[in-house]
Amino acid sequence: MLGLLLVFFLVRGRIKVSKGMSGSTITRFTDIERLAHWLLAIPFLILAVTGLNVIYGKDVLMPLMGKEAFATLSVYAKYVHNYVAFAFMLGVVLTFVLWVRHNLPAREDITWMLKGGGILSSAHPPARKFNAGQKILFWLVFLSGVSLSLSGIALLFPYEFPMFAKTFSVLNTVATPLGYTLPTELTPNQEQQYAALWHGILAVVMTTVVIAHIYIGSIGMQGAFDAMGTGEVDVNWAKDHHSIWAEEVLERERREVLGGRAEPAE
Amino acid sequence: MARMKFLCDAERCIECNACVTACKNENEVPWGVNRRRVVTINDGKPGERSISVACMHCSDAPCMAVCPVDCFYQTDDGVVLHNKDLCIGCGYCFYACPFGAPQYPQASTSVRAARWTNAPSAPVVRKPTTRTPSSRSTAATVWPKASCRFVPRCARPRRCWPATATLSPTSTASVSLPVGSARCLGLGQGLLRNQ
Numbered sequence: 101m102l103g104l105l106l107v108f109f110l111v112r113g114r115i116k117v118s119k120g121m122s123g124s125t126i127t128r129f130t131d132i133e134r135l136a137h138w139l140l141a142i143p144f145l146i147l148a149v150t151g152l153n154v155i156y157g158k159d160v161l162m163p164l165m166g167k168e169a170f171a172t173l174s175v176y177a178k179y180v181h182n183y184v185a186f187a188f189m190l191g192v193v194l195t196f197v198l199w200v201r202h203n204l205p206a207r208e209d210i211t212w213m214l215k216g217g218g219i220l221s222s223a224h225p226p227a228r229k230f231n232a233g234q235k236i237l238f239w240l241v242f243l244s245g246v247s248l249s250l251s252g253i254a255l256l257f258p259y260e261f262p263m264f265a266k267t268f269s270v271l272n273t274v275a276t277p278l279g280y281t282l283p284t285e286l287t288p289n290q291e292q293q294y295a296a297l298w299h300g301i302l303a304v305v306m307t308t309v310v311i312a313h314i315y316i317g318s319i320g321m322q323g324a325f326d327a328m329g330t331g332e333v334d335v336n337w338a339k340d341h342h343s344i345w346a347e348e349v350l351e352r353e354r355r356e357v358l359g360g361r362a363e364p365a366e
Numbered sequence: 367m368a369r370m371k372f373l374c375d376a377e378r379c380i381e382c383n384a385c386v387t388a389c390k391n392e393n394e395v396p397w398g399v400n401r402r403r404v405v406t407i408n409d410g411k412p413g414e415r416s417i418s419v420a421c422m423h424c425s426d427a428p429c430m431a432v433c434p435v436d437c438f439y440q441t442d443d444g445v446v447l448h449n450k451d452l453c454i455g456c457g458y459c460f461y462a463c464p465f466g467a468p469q470y471p472q473a474s475t476s477v478r479a480a481r482w483t484n485a486p487s488a489p490v491v492r493k494p495t496t497r498t499p500s501s502r503s504t505a506a507t508v509w510p511k512a513s514c515r516f517v518p519r520c521a522r523p524r525r526c527w528p529a530t531a532t533l534s535p536t537s538t539a540s541v542s543l544p545v546g547s548a549r550c551l552g553l554g555q556g557l558l559r560n561q
Contacts, residue, residue, distance in 0.1 A: 154434045154456065162436065171435045171452040178454050258457055292461040 105315045115321040117337045118224070125332035126349050134331055136198050140191030140241070143184045148307045150177040150184075155300055185252055192245035195238075202229045203238040208344065229345040237313055244306050247298070254295040262291040264298075369425070369444045372520075374418045381406050381416040385520035389420070399469045402520050418520065421446060421467035429459035429468060 129137070153161065153174060162170040209232035212225040217233050225231075230238065254261045268282035275282055286294070317324050323337035338346035381404050389395070389402045402420040423446045430438040430446065437452035438459070448468070459468040 158434055158436050167436065167452055171437065171454060174435050175454040178456060255457070258460070289461050292457075296458060296461060 102311065105312065105320075109315075109320065112219075114319065115219075115316075117322050117334065118340055119336045121323065121334045122336040124335050125326075126335055126338055126346070126353070127331055128327040128333040128338065129331045131331065133198055134328055136191060136194035137328055139187060140195050140245075143188035143191060144310065146184045147181055147188055148303065148310070150181040151300075151303050152307070153177050154181075155304070182256060185249070185256070188245070189249045192242065192249060196242050199230070199238060200242075203235045205235065209235065224340045224343065226343045227341065227345065228348075229342060231342065237309070240306070240309060244302050248302055248306070251295045251299040251302070254292070255299060258292055259288045262286070262288060264291050264294040370423070372418075372420065372422075376415045376417045379404065379416040379418060385418050389520040401467075403466070419465050420520075421463075422465050428462035428464070432458040432462040434458065 154177075157170065157174060157177075161173070165173070206228065208226050208228070212227055212232040215223055215225045217231060218224050250261075250263060254263060265284050265286045268286075269284040272282055272284065283290075317328065321341075323334050324341075326333050326337075335346070335350070338349070383404050386400050386402050386404060390400055393401060395401055402418055404416050404418050406414065406416040408414045423440075423444055425444060427438065427440065427446045429448075430436075430440065434456060435452050435454055437449045437454075438446060439449065440446050455470070457470075460466075
């Protein structure tokens with residue numbers, strides 16, 4: 101993934117604001133929204149690093165630092181992983197509550213998707229507060245965040261929360277007509293095995309997704325980091341990437357300046 | 367190379383649990399942990415069978431495969447041992463082992479204790495003893511350092527061990543559990559197991 105992004109960066113370069121930065125800004129994310137984002141993001145990064153250590157540590161780090169030092173590192177990494185998980189869960193809930201209404205599918209998402217978000221061309225298809233790509237990320241993060249939390253709880257409290265037999269029987273309503281049947285009678289150890297396996301697979305997938313998210317939110321796009329950094333984005337950036345939302349915000353500001361009162365847009 | 371295996375005759379085992387107690391006593395195993403346990407299937411029904419189960423020292427041990435810190439190791443004799451100093455207590459070996467061998471002590475008072483699983487640990491160096499029958503010395507030469515020396519204690523109380531500590535010419539686990547016993551133990555069929 102990192103290699104792919106590097107190739108993309110070299111080919112496409114930095115996605116610049118088309119008319120250049122205007123100098124004036126509008127508020128994109130409030131303090132509470134940024135708090136929720138970083139409450140999700142920082143624990144995710146910690147969990148990703150400590151989790152990757154469990155999967156790949158013995159192939160990557162152990163030969164470098166020796167068995168004893170690696171075991172000491174890993175036991176602390178495990179404690180960090182176990183406790184930081186709860187902050188992550190809070191972040192999942194908080195971001196969902198704050199942003200779910202902006203992430204429902206809308207008509208302009210279709211054109212946005214058809215144009216590929218304008219990622220290869222310089223075109224900027226219209227978007228509201230979140231474009232279709234961000235909506236996909238939102239739902240990916242939310243659903244996998246919940247799934248990771250649940251399978252993680254099953255691993256934190258072994259044998260207390262068997263959930264795969266039930267999940268499989270629900271999935272079978274779809275899978276059986278297609279010719280697949282998942283086992284619905286699982287021993288406690290099989291439950292734990294599935295929990296560990298699913299937790300690991302999903303975590304690796306989401307880590308690669310998030311690497312791409314970090315790329316586009318930082319070096320990949322001029323002005324993008326301000327949205328989560330200060331919360332204030334450049335007006336020209338907003339017009340480029342979230343044209344409908346930018347117009348709404350500017351319109352509201354205009355009304356406030358003119359009449360001193362906010363009226364709902366018609 | 368020849369491998370040591372425990373063989374238990376399910377036709378003769380009467381579920382007296384003497385092997386469990388003897389092993390626990392001999393190896394001074396802490397509260398809440400039994401290295402050996404007797405599994406009974408079809409309890410109280412026709413065809414009831416019991417068998418004594420412990421770490422099988424698998425040739426391609428799943429606990430070794432899944433351990434994220436490589437705290438398991440296998441001796442040249444094929445004995446699978448566990449290093450408590452390296453163990454981080456993640457529990458993966460519990461899920462991987464088809465025999466339920468790794469265990470936590472139930473009441474742990476320290477970090478170290480919580481990191482303790484109970485696959486056989488590194489061998490305790492013992493003083494030479496005179497109570498061991500020398501007639502089984504072939505076994506002793508093959509398995510000199512294992513925690514069960516010579517004839518293991520578990521095999522002494524009753525004669526349901528026709529082939530205790532015999533030399534098995536194959537390198538694979540030679541004990542066949544009765545069908546369903548793994549399920550009876552509440553154990554998985556080894557999703558992560560390679561064998």
